[in-house]
Amino acid sequence: MNLKEIQEKHTKNKKHCPRCIKFHKGKTQRQCFSTLFKLSKEAGGIFADKKISKNLLFALGMAIVLLEFLPFILLGKNAVIPIHDQLDGEIFTYILHAKHFLEKDFPEFMNGMPSSALMMASPASVVFYLFFEPFYAFLANYFFVLSVAFAGMFLCVQEIWEKSWISFLAAVLFSQLPFYSVYGLSVMGQPLLVWVCVRIYCQKNTIWNYFLLFLFGIFSSLVLVGYADCLFLVLFTYSLYICRHPAKKYALYAALFLIVLYACQNRSLFFSRFVSHRKEKEVLPLSFKNAFTEMLLEGQYHAASLHKMILIFAVVVFLVCLLFYYELNKQQKKYLWGGQRYL
Incomplete structure (x- = not known):
């Protein structure tokens, strides 16, 4: 069965697909792209996914992640660990907090x-x-941060694209980016947060979403990325309210949950009278133009993506894909959902 026959079969089908029933509440939407996608997969068409076990690819990806620990296994304490912002800073913070757990003072510090x-x-x-x-x-x-980075990206892409091999490649490549594990999930946990938003959008509103938000919140920093993530959730919630999406209230609950979690976790920032010695440090910020250019080409220092060499190639590929999608949409626009609101 070719694509044209699939389209004709779909046109004659008067039933609603499950997604239309959920989002459009039973309104007529005969020529729905999701049903076309489903029929094409059943017929082995252009949208068909190879039957590669998702669990097998996930296990293979975790095995690749474990290979990063081979130097630590072979060299032990002689392994090379970047010193800057780790061994000369954050590590001591964790050591002191562990030594004086739940205490209010550090007697050996200054x-x-x-x-x-x-x-x-x-x-x-x-x-x-x-x-x-x-x-x-x-x-x-x-190991914890690396595992969550891989799992978060794998599950996020799997939820959106539903192709296991693409999820596998995206997750492996993402987990291989250089990162500072001392900052927890502040950088490497972002796909996990996006996955929660996708689950909310698809109305998969379970206690699991709040557990993932809790995990992300306690392993990340409010002052490094938390404020931006909270703003993102607020904008995400606002967009769902504008579209009258059925999951809008659950997005609001998620945003409030993360905001309250950060507020409780960082209450000393709001109520402490302590004045940091860094207040005396004069910081000369870059101009917006220079900062934007540096961020675009080099990335952020603590979240290096090493993308400068592939930036031009990526832009060209993106434009080609955009043109291809436009032509495909133009030919099959009657099979797409369109810009309808969720009523």
Whole structure:
């Protein structure tokens, strides 16, 4: 059965697809792209997915992730670990918080300073330092962040695209980016947050969503990325209210949940009278133009993506794909949903 026959079969089909029933509440939508997609997969057409086990690819990806620990296994404490912003900074924060767990002061830090003077970038990561010595705690946290990075991207792409091999490639490539594990899920947990939003959009409103938000919140930093993520959730909620999407209230609950979690977790930032020594440091920011150009070409220092070499190629591929999609949409626009609101 070719694509034209599939389209004709779909046109004659007067039944609603499950997605139309859910989003359009039974309104007539005979020529729905999702049903065309389903029929094409059944006929082995252009949208057909190869029957590759999702679980097998996920396990293979985790095995690739584990290969990153081979140097640590072979070299042990002689393994090379970047010093900057890790061994010379954040590690000591976790060590002190673990040593003086739930205490208000650090007596050995600058002749005694309040614990709020050293805020942890990933508060829940201190758990590893409570049970292991610093080197093994660092590795445990590194493995946790790397695993969540792979799993989050895999599940997010799988939810959107439903092709296991694309999910596998995206997750493996993302997990291989250089990152600072001492910052927890602030960078590498972003796909996990997007996956939660996709689940909410698809009306998969379960307690699992709030568990993932809780996990992301306690392993990330409000001042590094949390404020931007909260703003993103607020805008996401607002867009659903504008579209009158059935899941709008669940998006609101998710946004409020993360905001309240960050507020409780960082209450010392709002109520403490401690003045940081960094207040005396003069910071000269770049102009907007220079900052934007540097971020576009080089990326952020703590979230390096090494994309400069492939940026031009990526732009060309994007434009070609956009043109292809436009032509495909032009030929088959009567089979697409269109810009209808969710009523």
